[in-house]
Amino acid sequence: MHQSTRRVLLLTGGWLSSLLALGQSTPLPLNDLSAFRQPVPANWKITADVNADLAKNNGLTTKPGTGVLVCQPTGQYGSQYNLLTTLEHGDADLELDFMVAKGANSGIYLQGRYEVQLFDSWGVTSPKTTDVGSIYERWDDARPDGKKGYEGHPARQNAGKAPGLWQHLRISFQAPRFDASGQKTANARFLRVELNGVVLHEDVEVTGPTRSAQFMDEKARGPLMLQGDHGAVAFRTIQYTPYDGIKPRLTDLSYSIYKGQYKNEPSFGGMAPESKGTTPILTSGVNRLPNDFVVQYTGKLHIEQPGEYTFALNTAGGSGQLTINNQPLSKWSDNSHRGKVTLPAGDLPFQATYSKYVEWSKANLQLAVSGPGIRQFMLTPALDDEEVADPILVTAETNTLLRSFMDLPLARNERGRAYRVTHGISVGSPEQVHYTYDADNGSVVQVWRGMFLNATPMWENRGDGSSRPMGAVQYLGLKPQLTLARLASAGAAWPTDTTGSGFRPKGYALDDTERPTFRYLVGSAAVQDQIRVLPDGHGLRRELTVTQPGTSLYARLADGKTIEAMTNNMYLVDGKAYYIQLDNAAGAQVRNGSNGRQELIVPVASKLTYSILF
Template identity: 55%
Template sequence: MSKPTTTARFRWLLGIGWIVGTGLTLAQPVPTPGTPILLNDLSAFKPATQNWQIVGTTRAELNKPNTITTEKGTGELANVPLAKAPEDPKNPYKYNLFTIMEHGDIDLELDYMIASKSNSGVYLQGRYEVQLFDSWDNSGWDLHSPRVVDNGSIYERWDPKRPEGQNGYEGHPARQNASRAPGLWQHLKISFQAPRFNANGQKTENARMIRVELNGVVIHEDVELTGPTRAAGFDDEKPLGPIMLQGDHGPVAFRNIRYISYDKPRPELLNLKYAIYKGKYEKEPEYDKTAPESEGASKVLTSSVSRIPNEFLIRYTGTIRIAEPGEYRFNLGVPGGGGMLKINNQSVVAPDGRGNRGKITLPKGDLPFELFYSKFVGWFQPSLGLSVAGPGIREYLISDSVGGNSDDADPILIEASTNTILRSFMDLPGDKNTQGKTIRVTHGISVGSPEQVHYTYDLDKGAVVQVWRGLFLDATPMWHDRGDGSSRPLGMVQRMGAPVLFLTKLASPQANWVTDTTGSGYRPKGYVLDGSDRPTFRYQSYGSIVDDKIRVLEAGQGIKREVTIATPADNLYARLASGSVISPLENGMYLIDGQEYLRIDDAGGAKPIVRESNGQKELLVPVKGKLTYSILF
């Protein structure tokens, strides 16, 4: 049963995605645009050994371990290990690369390409490593026993004085395998908090990985780091340090490196005074005509100054000290009611607004501060939260973090410890229909496997719309409360674009691909299961019966699709892929936008066609009866 909605004038989002019980959501770090590290030359780095090169393009092949090839140009940074690199006992990490820039708190974002069987790492402050590793062959990946060596893991610390077998400690494996295949560009985002030190140089707080995302999947949150990880560039800890890229283990390339440093003093609240008014205030009272229930001073912004459980208003006044002028963004959490925020006598969050966020440009100095929280919806516990972000200041809570009850739903997650099938709606972020809305597949079937490679099939088009590696499905939006019928992939997703018919008739190889099923006689016929509960889909198209069998490749490297058409029509084509760039490789392999490989295993002697259509490339194959191809990602 859903909760009733309030008719109050305060049009707030009640109980929005709460954290730390404050009734508000801190925005997740989004480094872009940030400050780029230019890769026109190596001037952004300390003097480097010859293994580090600025190049125009980089290529690493699936089946050539520890091999990377480059072409001249700029824009990419490649580590090509020297064939006979001499060791230097006085400088064992001489082949690593250090930025001239030194950082404390930082959001870092970059693309990287790892070679087959290769190993590298990104070290924050030159001390704390996020592992880069070819974990594509996930036969060694076990959700119940993940390894710190695998891709995206925070590497372990090392103590040679510990007993044999216990030298490594405090490593933090990635939550799941969100890796792409070697030779594909992968995307890494790190939000890092540096260790804190007092005036005497003593460490008062450990470093933390606040959040790490690999290929769009959160793999770490709020991980404490007690000291430098193994093979760090420095054994000590400091407030500042360079980014270090590991260059002594294997080939790797980087591009699009950007960062945001958070090195400015945080705003402070001073001289806070509060007044509590009893009653149901759905609009701001006239304070000079209304006597408060109680008054006082508080060192923190909190709802706990009121002992009234419901129908009250707390008004805070005081000063906010701004050390760094510029634009500030505020997020006010007022669960079970509404609120208002003024700074420097200007409205930041209005009492009759439609949101709880606001921004304002503030000068340096001590500025007037006013805020109120009116609580009038009974089923919420009182809780007041205020976060702030500004120039050189990561978003943080300027209020306390105590109290509040979360209205978030417990997640409903679907595992795939065996072959698993779930029908649901499936939204395709980034793909829009003609009305500009996100495309929703209304007859989707998601198929999960214990190999941790999964896919969604569109019964309306006979099309694979996405594949992903990692965990299976989040069905919370499908089943929580009234639900909207949709589910979401939990792993690293490779989407295939807006779904279209997989098979169609073309008058010529250059004719436009049809956008709907009109004239095709398309009719879905469901699916049949094999002895391992894996489906083979069946449909009718152009008078033929089509069997569409999709299976996971060995070691979870992708999927293989075998399409069989009984008595195929003349001039029948299959559309295997679309993208901005489709590059032919060796042995029937194609590289699609640097994000997936497509291998044609058996085309019955037909010759594939790469053509341009509506500004995009398309890979087509004439179909005579059977077609087998694999998607490796």
């Protein structure tokens, strides 16, 4: 096990986990091309669906209809093939799905100037500035050879998927700043770039337009630009959130501090405070008592733009409550509070109460707000000595196994928590293709590409026994179910648990490179379950070898909202989330399973081999 020396901030309860979590987003209509500057280049069109050919560069096929924006390049190059929106933005969040064809190269330019790369990076282990999710380099022909490109920012890891699969991109962008004379006072910044659930960049400054930008000047606003002259690419569900509002601010703040342990909402009556005063900022630092105190702040909150605002209050080691314009935003509660309230413009009454009584926790009060045209920001200062912990990161420079609990967020238990795999075995590879095996069902529950595991939850403080993938995760169904089972007929329902199945795990054996082959019984049938990374790093190859298979033995290879049969024994699963490719598809059927989902069922004799491509 390898531990990183990098330090990370631990935020309790996930109360401020993402800048993109809040705000009023607006969809970009894709029923026609009216959202884009006219005339629209002929290489762009609206379709209903799109598929990629994994054997052909820039091979995209489309179906008539609306909802999907597709670029099929002409083979000629130039800015006239790029697509620009009619909307112009300053600070903004952007969220969309995209698909690249095999070998495709495209990009999204914020304000038509600053590019996040879209590229077929399938199987790449060390991303460059040209790879998917990277912030592209700037370019200057006047610089020496070998240094003309500069200031590019490669993605932290390759979170990209295979060609023909939908990928999800989220960008939080801050526009450059200018004074009244038009002089630039601050550079543009990518506050956050997230691909397929993996953060690739945080707070990256861009000193000027990146290479091949539509505009080489800089302004406070500009259109989105989709690059259209380098490769076949498709987009859907494009949403943007502009942030051009004036931030709320606190004024006339005063505080009163009371001594005592108040786990419930306090009523001070005529009690005199231990101390009181005024403060220019909202902070727990006005108090010098280490524990068992209540600090109550009053003042005014200045609102420039009327509308709905969202507040997030964190009261470390205790309880609290927030009241704005005489409206309590939540009940008195522990740690984290989130509430929405519709506010008029003006100076509104403000009150925040913080009761600290957990002895081992350090006092800390944090308040964030977002609202109309306002990205979530902190109304409280960050502490200089915020609690941090060294993460325990498990790498996979060689084939690596770690047994742990593993939480699957797509399914929930009876308490509303993520379904927990209690006998999970995560297998990492130097090719950066990893998977988690559920020994209780003989099933692969998730696969991912990129970094291996964060084992901090397993060991930090008391630990909870779980680890978390650090790359772009693809879940293979809602929760674990048997891979192999005997059915009374090909149409019989798949068993929901192991009861009566004859399933018995028999551990695993390691080969000479530490790769496991899992063993189990299904009644009298003995199974060798071998899973290996494909040589090109494009996914996993699974081989099930069965001794004494008997009759009516089936494998359930995929579960999803949709399963679409393709050519070459290939299936697109769960709305083009990943591929299953069978060596032999004889007898394979896509059928309706439980909960309105579909499943891929295959009869099994002595051997079954297939690949998971993602």
